[in-house]
Amino acid sequence: MKALMFGWEFPPHILGGLGTASYGLTRGMSEQPDMEITFVIPKPHGDEDQSFLKIIGACNVPVVWKENSWEHVNNRIGKIMHPDEYFWLRNGIKYDFRRIYTNDLGCIGFSGKYPDNLIEEISNYEAVASVLAHQLDFDVIHSHDWLTYPAGRFAKQISGKPLVIHVHATDFDRSRGKVNPTVYKIEKDGMDAADHIMTVSDLTRRTVIEKYHQHPNKVTTVHNAVEPLPDVDSFVKTPRKDKIVTFLGRITMQKGPEYFVEAAARVLSKTKNVRFVMAGSGDMMNAMIDLAAKRGIADRFHFPGFLRGRDVNEMLAQSDVYIMPSVSEPFGISPLEAMQVGTPSIISYQSGCAEILTHVVKTDYWDIDAMADAIYGIVTYPAMYKSMKELGLEEVNNIKWYDAGLKVRAIYDKVIRKH
């Protein structure tokens, strides 16, 4: 089974949850002995882990025929891609893409981020997909998130191979309902063209069915999992006088930070030995600092800014409670990461991961009383903390990407049989 996957991010250079999920899923799937994955991303940095799959950088795939010597190609991109491969891919150019600006190798420059000209990058990605679809050998196409749907669609059109799309989020989650029509169109076209749609939670599945008018039979939920932390034992909680309650994520409307501040104010009205941390950055950060000051809890409310890498796990491990009051979260992997280092989590019902977790406290995102109550319970009653820590750890260790990979594989088999 050979799969051609289109993604946008891949660790270690990631901007959001998409990269983490792509990595985990492909890694889990690679444990199936006959699975071969080719993963396309806009711009690899060369330090990606390629031990279990092959990564192709779209920025190194020629879309316009340019004559170059082997040495020149080797000099330019030899670190990331073998020149022979470049020349071989060049044979896949069947369309005239000279309207797109390309470099001396006939390749398109990608940022690999979320730039202002994102829509343009998405359509350029499509051009790269056409070359790959002509030249590569694969059984199924798998597109991760809306940025890559057009590429997947085009590859399907060219190769005639089935297309599976993976919905990690929809624009309804990002915008609290005020969707961008251009984005919606890209998403809808991708879903319409797909042979099967995978969603990361039943919550997202419902959105896909209701808002994008897809047939329920065509949509399957494949819940995300979490990669085991190799150095989990190196995170040791320092004993301290105050309990720490942490929010970690982009400080934006979608994540519901204001509910966290309000809940914090309630907890602090009753007990004093708790500190609250809002890690991350985002357009609502200043408003949150204001709000904390207005509630008179600024002395117990801290903003350490954006954390990355090991600092994230360190912060989670030092916390007594992790809280994710997201208004709309397709999946939300961070509570699982918190549970991995033994930190009890409080999550909103409006998060996809609520569907698979039992040893967490779930509340509605707007229910600040319930949230405050749960925080109070965990920091006050040791039995509650201990139970959630131990049982949560056990639970999260049993959520494996391998199992998610098997579900994806079953879907591949189904669409290939039908094809």
Add this chain to the structure above:
Amino acid sequence: MKNICFYFEIHQPLRLRRYRFFEIGQDHYYFDDFQTEDRIRGMVEQAYLPAIRTIAEMIRSSNGKFKCSFSISGVAMEQLEQYAPEVIDGFRDLAKTGSVEFLAEPYAHSLASVYNRSEFEQQVKLHSKKIEALFEKKPTVFRNSELIYSDEIGEIVSALGFKTMLIEEVKYVMGWKSPNFVYNHSYIPKLKLLVRNNKLSDDIAFRFSDHSWSDFPLSAEKFIRWISELPKSEPVVNLWMGFEAFGFYQRAESGIFEFLKALPYHAMEQGHSFALPSEITKKFDSVDSLTSPYPTSWSGEKDLSVWNGNDLQQEALNKLYAVSERVHLCKDAPLKNDWLKLQTTDNFRYMSHFDAFGTHYTSPYEAFTNYMNVLADFLDRVDAQYPTTIENEELNELLKTIISQESEIATLEEELKKARARKKKEE
């Protein structure tokens, strides 16, 4: 010829209301009256009333040959008195027929038998008093909440003056022994034990309307035939279940009431009779003793794990029973009332990760935080009367001094009077 012994349990917990931590110390009312009323009314209309009517009719039509016993927890009795007095009237009418017996149990449907002996004794006495007040008959047979039993509990029950106790058929207590005999306590032979017939009881209580059950549909004739097919030497068949089985778990549409009504006819036709627990232990001698070193029950794994199996439950129970001595010293009626209601086993079962039967919480953690918030307020109230900074023993001593103070003063005054009188005489 078998003696069929029916016994029905009636218990409904008082539901705790959503109690947030910022109400601790502010609001001392813990119960969700609306929900409690709603549940008990639903139960009464669907199950209790039609079932009582059916049983009254069965007793009438069999000329009093049909007999059954009830155990109603004190908590349930209070609710019935308040929200459904017609049920109490129904039971009174049944009591008058003489074919019905009421059993004793701990008032609050609690785990006190395991956690605090004196609390347990007080609750049993309180319950017996209540039963006597309502039905004018003192109970003589004891059944513990959830049929919890161990040798130790048996000893306490015997000391309380009961001669018969009901227990569950548990494999590691019974071994190969049949539940259809009368047994006795392992080292107190005068305490007789009746054992629930698991299979036949659950056939009615849980499997009656189960379409996937191989013996579905169950008719009264078939059921009585199973009883007839039991070995000749076994004299008793104990069919014990929750009273909700009739009309609630087994809906009226399933024909459960018709099944019940047809039982006396078929039983008598095949030569069986009905008996009350107290009659059975008078009629039959025990065949052997049963040893039960660990507490057994009729729920879950037949032990206490559904109530104290995890950290949450243990924490809650330990915190609760840690103050029992102090509460016993209190005279404050509302506090004592709350104390009873907080002990109801259901509160702890809702915290179970595996078997939170009947819960109205969304998770065991929610059940735990809510209960602990209530408990925190309750403990504060206890603390206000008898501060925890004073050791229990010290407190006892102080109280003894206070209580005996009056009698001491009285005796001294008496002496003084005598002395004065003597002095006067001398003068």
